[in-house]
Amino acid sequence: MIVIENVTKHFGDFIAVNDVSFTVNNGEIVGFVGLNGAGKTTTIRMIAGVLIQDNGRIKVDDHDTISEKKEVSKNLGWVPELPIFEQDAKAWDYFVYLAGFYGISSNDAKRMARQLFDELGLAGFEKRKLATYSQGMKKRFSLAVSLISNPGNFIFDEVFNGLDPQGIQFFRDLASKFRNEGKAILLSSHILSELESIADKIVFIHKGRIIKQMSMDEVRRYVSPSLKIKVDRVSVELIDYLSKYGKVREEGGYIIIDNFNGNTADVSKEISALNLNLYEMSVSSSSLEEVFFKVIGDQK
């Protein structure tokens, strides 16, 4: 579990992160979203302990990121947006070297390397220098390193960026698997459709402040729904009649009721009472992208 409490970070006079608080529970994927420069990476770097906050506290599985840095490193896996490694090092050797920092013997580290390189699609690239790895391979290697201590918490910072569809699916499936294993996952991404399909909760950050936190269910219900129906015959009587449920319009052979405030069972009962055939009926839910623009727009 990752707990961020009233965290603030200045760079000179500029406040990059301002009194930020949120929690990533075990068994939960939290999407962290905001415009460029909103403060996501700064927050993430403080959670990872590579940047120190001016105020507030961050705990990873109850360990303080400043006073218990070593425990936090063991309990937290971090795949940065652009992983940076010793460029001249060969992947396999470097992995074994890093495993040494976790007190893992060379033989055990080699066994672990074999398993992780196979599982993460790096088999055959063990002897290559990290400088020659593609962006996606660097992310996979960074993941392999972060798995050395089998941490209960993960941060993926823009992990989908620069990945091919297969790579995106790989990290999406991995995040879901970690969630099912009870791990806490913080996932920052600009690809809102990807977040939408896997996140349980969304934390919106804007100009360094958390402006909203919502469960994905709340996101889906945030913008008033529209009801879309297709019947065999559209009449003035029907349109008049449906007006009590919202703002009715016709579009491409469909009747759309914006700001729908009724329930679908009543509508379908009443349509058949008018001797009309109902061919299709669906209620739209709001997309994360729509909600993002609305939430950010409300700040201006």
Ligand SMILES: Nc1ncnc2c1ncn2[C@@H]1O[C@H](COP(=O)(O)OP(=O)(O)OP(=O)(O)O)[C@@H](O)[C@H]1O
């Ligand atoms: N080392 C630094 N020195 C000065 N300003 C910084 C530093 N690091 C970040 N900032 C500023 O802090 C703000 C937040 O940056 P941050 O990288 O956290 O944003 P972000 O939400 O991750 O953005 P992006 O989506 O573009 O990656 C930005 O205005 C950035 O210019």
